[in-house]
Amino acid sequence: AQTVTQSQPEMSVQEAETVTLSCTYDTSESDYYLFWYKQPPSRQMILVIRQEAYKQQNATENRFSVNFQKAAKSFSLKISDSQLGDAAMYFCAYRAGGGADGLTFGKGTHLIIQP
Amino acid sequence: NAGVTQTPKFQVLKTGQSMTLQCAQDMNHEYMSWYRQDPGMGLRLIHYSVGAGITDQGEVPNGYNVSRSTTEDFPLRLLSAAPSQTSVYFCASSPLLRGLGSYEQYFGPGTRLTVT
Numbered sequence: 001a002q003t004v005t006q007s008q009p010e011m012s013v014q015e016a017e018t019v020t021l022s023c024t025y026d027t028s029e030s031d032y033y034l035f036w037y038k039q040p041p042s043r044q045m046i047l048v049i050r051q052e053a054y055k056q057q058n059a060t061e062n063r064f065s066v067n068f069q070k071a072a073k074s075f076s077l078k079i080s081d082s083q084l085g086d087a088a089m090y091f092c093a094y095r096a097g098g099g100a101d102g103l104t105f106g107k108g109t110h111l112i113i114q115p
Numbered sequence: 116n117a118g119v120t121q122t123p124k125f126q127v128l129k130t131g132q133s134m135t136l137q138c139a140q141d142m143n144h145e146y147m148s149w150y151r152q153d154p155g156m157g158l159r160l161i162h163y164s165v166g167a168g169i170t171d172q173g174e175v176p177n178g179y180n181v182s183r184s185t186t187e188d189f190p191l192r193l194l195s196a197a198p199s200q201t202s203v204y205f206c207a208s209s210p211l212l213r214g215l216g217s218y219e220q221y222f223g224p225g226t227r228l229t230v231t
Binding site (some may be wrong): 004010026033034035042043045047050053091093095100102103104106107 | 137146148150155156157158160161163167173203207211218219220222224225
């Protein structure tokens, strides 16, 4: 079975600085997708960024980018120019290709933005 | 589009009571799923469905039943609530076809359930 590990329960960063959240995963599949979800205090799950395993290019969405290292099974999230609204829980998630499986989540990283 | 909707938002049950958490989506997604979120944990899959009439168990299915009679609705039933089922429950949906964003799951706002 696949597992997702987030080794940082909490991270703190100064506003406007850059922070990187770590995620590693374990799978024997070759076709899969990786995601970062944000959960603010409202508890709504919001997709931040996605990465298809078959794509070598790292995904980017505005201030958010990933470092996808397929051989190392690593999928870190970099947030540039951190803003107060970025404060939230961040979850790394894995989904096997084919679509019939659900998401496997890490335990999350609580991101604190210091003004 | 309303996306994924869940009712109720909050619920308190006594041990042994039964109830149904409702989930509906208006995006014509084939895939629907239920997760629970406990403190210090990520979301864990309870049950899922790949289409009307088809359901299967996820990681933590015990104590829960599901059915899928229509594409839009996927209710979660607690037959005899236990304190261990105190949690936040999320419903999610996605298409099954491969394509841009096709494996992204869209989440409802969640239901906070307390069992005393």
